[in-house]
Amino acid sequence: MIRITVDGKEIQTEQGKTILQACLENGIYIPNLCFLETREQPRASCRLCFVETSDAERPVTACTETVRDGLDVRTNTEAVRRLQRTAFKLIMSAHHCTPKTCPVAKPCQLMRIARHIQVGLNPRPLETLERDVQEEVDLTFFTYYPFRCVMCGKCVDVCRDRNERNPLTFAKRGFDTVVTFFGSGASNLPCDDCGACVAVCPTGALIPKPPPSES
Ligand code: FES
Numbered sequence: 001m002i003r004i005t006v007d008g009k010e011i012q013t014e015q016g017k018t019i020l021q022a023c024l025e026n027g028i029y030i031p032n033l034c035f036l037e038t039r040e041q042p043r044a045s046c047r048l049c050f051v052e053t054s055d056a057e058r059p060v061t062a063c064t065e066t067v068r069d070g071l072d073v074r075t076n077t078e079a080v081r082r083l084q085r086t087a088f089k090l091i092m093s094a095h096h097c098t099p100k101t102c103p104v105a106k107p108c109q110l111m112r113i114a115r116h117i118q119v120g121l122n123p124r125p126l127e128t129l130e131r132d133v134q135e136e137v138d139l140t141f142f143t144y145y146p147f148r149c150v151m152c153g154k155c156v157d158v159c160r161d162r163n164e165r166n167p168l169t170f171a172k173r174g175f176d177t178v179v180t181f182f183g184s185g186a187s188n189l190p191c192d193d194c195g196a197c198v199a200v201c202p203t204g205a206l207i208p209k210p211p212p213s214e215s
Helices: 019-025 078-092 109-116 154-162 196-200
Strands: 002-006 009-013 050-053 072-074 137-139 142-144 168-171 178-181 206-208
Touching (some): 002 019, 009 019, 078 109, 137 178, 142 178, 154 168, 154 196
Parallel strands (some): 002 072
Antiparallel strands (some): 002 009, 137 142, 142 206
16 A cells, blocks of 8 residues: 545555546545546546646646655646636537536536536636537437537447447547447347446436337
8 A cells, every 4th residue: 555645635545546546535536527447548538637746747637647655646726726627618618418407316427527626517708619410319228419428438438348349439520529339230239238338427418218118
């Protein structure tokens, strides 16, 4: 075991853990959307988990940085909050869900992050970005809502972990990127309906369909 200090509090953790893992396991919340425990190479795409450390000049992403004995970590400095708020506003500029329409058991991850970094869910002064995508897409076992999707990639990653065929993937590019099934013909079931992708979605972009009635 090694010791690190987070916001003045000493915690114990294991060599090889990331700062984000060590903090979350010790009950210290750091905003995150793309972190997936089982993924060896973090995507680091949401840019929300910034922290400052005693041995780096600039803030670093806590999901990519591993712990070192004696490391001093700050999770709530001005520089950290500035970066987190910028990243969050960018995410919310393409996210059309509101607390009233959110299908996730409250509070959803976005509401939790907004409260933690003290920023509103409305992206002002950034404009809302228009995306050339459908409101909802039928994906056999579940429905995909592109305007709720924050492109964290957790559904694609967990699907890759569980299915050799790796059916769930990204399609299109930039702000028009969507999650979809790869190469599934109409007569083939695209996956085994394990539900893992729905379970890891932090924003209600994947909602399971009710099972078909027997009659
Ligand atoms: S959790 Fe670290 S960048 Fe998303």
